[in-house]
Amino acid sequence: MKNHDDEVVISYFLKAGVFISLAFLVAGVIIMFAKNGGNGVTLSQISSYRYAYNHHIDSARISLSNIPYGLTTFDGLYFITVGLWVLIFTPITVVFIGWLSFLEDKNYLYVGMASIVLFNLFFAMLVIPRFIT
Amino acid sequence: MTIIIIILKFLSIVFGSIIAGFIGSLTGLGGGTVLVPVLTLFYGIPFIFAAGASLISTIATSAGSASAYTKKKIANIRIGIGLEIATTTGAIVGSLTLVTIDRVHLIFIVYILFGLVLLFSLIPTIKKIGAEIPPETKPDWTTKLFQLTGSYYDERLRQTIKYHGIRWWLGEIVMFFAGFVSGLLGIGSGALKVLGMDWAMNLPMKVTTTSSNFMIGITAATGSSIYWYEGYINLFIAAATAIGVLIGAYFGAKVLVRISNENIRWVFFAILSFLGFDMVFKGLHLANFIITFSLMIQFFISIAISITMITLLYIHTKRKEYKNKNGDKK
Numbered sequence: 001m002k003n004h005d006d007e008v009v010i011s012y013f014l015k016a017g018v019f020i021s022l023a024f025l026v027a028g029v030i031i032m033f034a035k036n037g038g039n040g041v042t043l044s045q046i047s048s049y050r051y052a053y054n055h056h057i058d059s060a061r062i063s064l065s066n067i068p069y070g071l072t073t074f075d076g077l078y079f080i081t082v083g084l085w086v087l088i089f090t091p092i093t094v095v096f097i098g099w100l101s102f103l104e105d106k107n108y109l110y111v112g113m114a115s116i117v118l119f120n121l122f123f124a125m126l127v128i129p130r131f132i133t
Numbered sequence: 134m135t136i137i138i139i140i141l142k143f144l145s146i147v148f149g150s151i152i153a154g155f156i157g158s159l160t161g162l163g164g165g166t167v168l169v170p171v172l173t174l175f176y177g178i179p180f181i182f183a184a185g186a187s188l189i190s191t192i193a194t195s196a197g198s199a200s201a202y203t204k205k206k207i208a209n210i211r212i213g214i215g216l217e218i219a220t221t222t223g224a225i226v227g228s229l230t231l232v233t234i235d236r237v238h239l240i241f242i243v244y245i246l247f248g249l250v251l252l253f254s255l256i257p258t259i260k261k262i263g264a265e266i267p268p269e270t271k272p273d274w275t276t277k278l279f280q281l282t283g284s285y286y287d288e289r290l291r292q293t294i295k296y297h298g299i300r301w302w303l304g305e306i307v308m309f310f311a312g313f314v315s316g317l318l319g320i321g322s323g324a325l326k327v328l329g330m331d332w333a334m335n336l337p338m339k340v341t342t343t344s345s346n347f348m349i350g351i352t353a354a355t356g357s358s359i360y361w362y363e364g365y366i367n368l369f370i371a372a373a374t375a376i377g378v379l380i381g382a383y384f385g386a387k388v389l390v391r392i393s394n395e396n397i398r399w400v401f402f403a404i405l406s407f408l409g410f411d412m413v414f415k416g417l418h419l420a421n422f423i424i425t426f427s428l429m430i431q432f433f434i435s436i437a438i439s440i441t442m443i444t445l446l447y448i449h450t451k452r453k454e455y456k457n458k459n460g461d462k463k
Contacts, residue, residue, distance in 0.1 A: 007206050014200035014347075018193055022379065025372050032369075033140060046369045047139045053179045060364030080368045087192045087375065088357050091350030098214045109279070113215050117351070120221035124355045128225065129362035 006101045010094050017090030021083045028079030038077035039070070046077075092121055146176065146373035147380075154194060154381020159388065160401050163349065164378040165191045165320035166251060170408035173244075174415065178370060180240050184231070184319025185365030186374040189357045191321040193375050194382040195350035202343035207285045212298060212336070213344045215279060216329070217351050219305040223312020224355040231317050232363050244416030247318050251409035254324035255402060270335050275301035285340065298334040307333050316356040319365075321349035403443040410435035 037043040039062060046057050062081055070078025099114040153167035165187040172183035202208045234243060275281065281298035298304070307329030315322040326345035330336045336344075360366055414431040 007208075007210065010210065011200045014196040014350075018196050018200070018379070021193065022376065025375055028368075029143070029372050029376075032372075033136070033143075036136070043139055044135055046367065047142055049176075049178045049182060049367070049370070052367055052369075053182065056364060057367070058182070058364035059185070059361045059366035059368065062368070077368050080372045084189055084357075084361075084366070084368075084371060084375070087189060087196075088354045088361075090196045091192060091347070091354045094210075094347065095214060095217065095351060098210055102211075107280075110211060110215065113218055117214060117217040117221055120218070120225065121351070121355055121358075124221070124225050124228075125358040128229070128359055 006097055010097055013093050013097065014090060017086060017093065021086040021090070024079050024083030024086060028076045028081075028083055030076070031074055031079055032076030035074070035076060038075040041077070092118075095121070143369070143373050146172075146370060147377040149176065150190065150374040150377025151381035151384075153374075154190075154378035154383075155385040155388075156381075156401050156404065157378075158194070158198075158382040158385025160405065162254060162405070163191060163321040163323045164194045164382060165318075166254070166324075167405065167408065168374060168378060169247065169319055170251070170412050172370070172374070174408070174411055180243060181231075181235055181365045182367045182370055185357075185360045186367065186371040188315070188319040188353050188360060189366060189371050190374045190378040191353045192350045192357065193379045195321060195346055195353065197379060197382060198386060199343070199347035199350065202346060205285075207339050208343035208347050209283045209336075209340055210344075210347070212279075212281055212283070212330075212334075212340075213348045215301070216304055216308045217348060219308035220312035220315070220326070220348060220352040221355045223309040223314075224316035224352045225312075225359065227313035227316025227318075228356045228359040228363075229316075230313075231319075232359070241416045241419035243318065244419060245413050246416075248409045248412030248414075248416065250314060250318060250320075250322075251412065252406060254322075255405055255409070268335075270299055272297050273299045275299065281334070283340065285337075287339065294337060296337050296340065298330070298336045300333050300335070303333040304329050312352050312355075315349075315352045316359070319356070319360070321353055323349055399443060399447050402446075403439055406442055407435050407439040410438050 032038055032043065037046060041057050041061075045055070046052055052058065059081075062077065064081070064085070067078055067082060071082065095114055095117050099111060099118065102108075102110040102114055149171050150164070150168060153171050154164040157164040157167045168187040168190065169180075169183045172178040172186065173180055178186075199208065231243065234240060276297050276299055279301045281301060282296070284293050284295040286293050307325065311322045311325035311329060314320070314325060323342075323345050326348055327341050330341040330345060331338060357366075411431060414435060415428075418428070418431065
């Protein structure tokens with residue numbers, strides 16, 4: 001078993017993910033306040049919960065394909081978006097590293113199980129959204 | 134002028150999240166369990182926004198603390214990933230259930246469920262079920278097939294502890310419910326995960342708590358992506374809570390090492406049970422059910438009930454400890 005090195009690698013990935021995400025979140029918040037909002041929404045609209053709730057000012061309005069455009073035009077909300085998605089992907093890398101190390105160990109039962117977990121994760125990300133919206 | 138108010142609003146959410154992360158990490162329940170009631174009850178944030186912000190913040194705390202545990206090689210990544218099959222499936226079913234409940238405007242059910250889950254997850258935390266090292270059991274067929282073995286170095290006992298898990302199938306069943314609760318309520322549901330590994334699979338407490346910590350992130354990532362597309366995440370709130378909970382959990386972990394006085398934990402249990410009762414009352418209030426007190430009266434009733442309950446529990450536990458001590462002397 002060479003799982004020992006993997007645990008250290010996983011630990012670094014988790015730490016790096018949190019730091020990158022935190023950097024994007026803080027930058028996004030500062031830009032959002034400096035530019036009084038972003039993505040066509042003013043700061044007072046997004047910050048009043050009732051208004052945002054009734055007018056659907058939420059994550060569903062933000063299209064992930066606009067991220068490159070949002071980042072290059074310094075849109076605070078897209079920086080926050082990247083920060084949150086880095087956070088979502090951080091634990092997924094752990095499963096992926098696990099998958100690789102099971103493959104190296106020729107532990108095919110666990111390669112299969114990690115594949116199911118990865119399948120579930122991407123099913124939730126790519127397939128289900130098409131049905132609920 | 135308004136921008137100052139909005140900045141203060143943002144900072145107040147950060148502040149609330151720091152407290153939630155702090156209490157969550159001290160009691161071992163995780164940030165989300167405290168954060169959702171705080172956001173809905175005190176900030177008037179709609180439940181779905183609170184759940185969305187909380188679930189995504191749970192990933193931050195899970196990843197933050199798991200990085201420390203995995204490095205020490207206590208968490209069992211193999212067993213964890215194996216159990217994630219059930220938690221991720223549960224998270225998908227749970228978050229789709231929340232979407233359905235929200236669409237038919239029955240969100241009051243979720244408030245009541247949240248309160249009940251919070252109150253029930255206090256029981257194992259208070260009782261601290263399971264000793265550090267579980268009673269010796271015979272390995273069963275799942276132990277060998279799913280390779281449920283491992284070892285870790287215990288710093289306090291100064292020895293390497295070898296362990297094995299049993300009843301893998303029962304663990305998976307409990308984990309499905311843990312994932313379901315996580316997706317439905319927007320929390321990490323660490324208490325249920327610990328129950329699955331400790332009670333069902335008979336794993337040592339250290340392995341259980343640390344493995345559950347890193348599993349929470351994967352479960353929450355599944356639910357969060359569904360929340361994202363359904364529009365449950367308000368970026369203003371989520372940015373504030375993610376930053377706040379992370380700071381709170383960091384300090385909580387630092388303080389946890391130093392706290393020697395068990396009595397302080399009882400104060401936090403009282404706060405948590407208050408939040409649980411108040412969530413139930415708020416749900417009943419929203420439903421226009423039998424109990425329709427004003428929010429203020431609800432608040433005081435919840436405080437009264439939780440103080441009485443925790444005091445009784447405290448006296449009961451202390452009396453038991455006292456009896457045990459005297460019994461030993463004889």
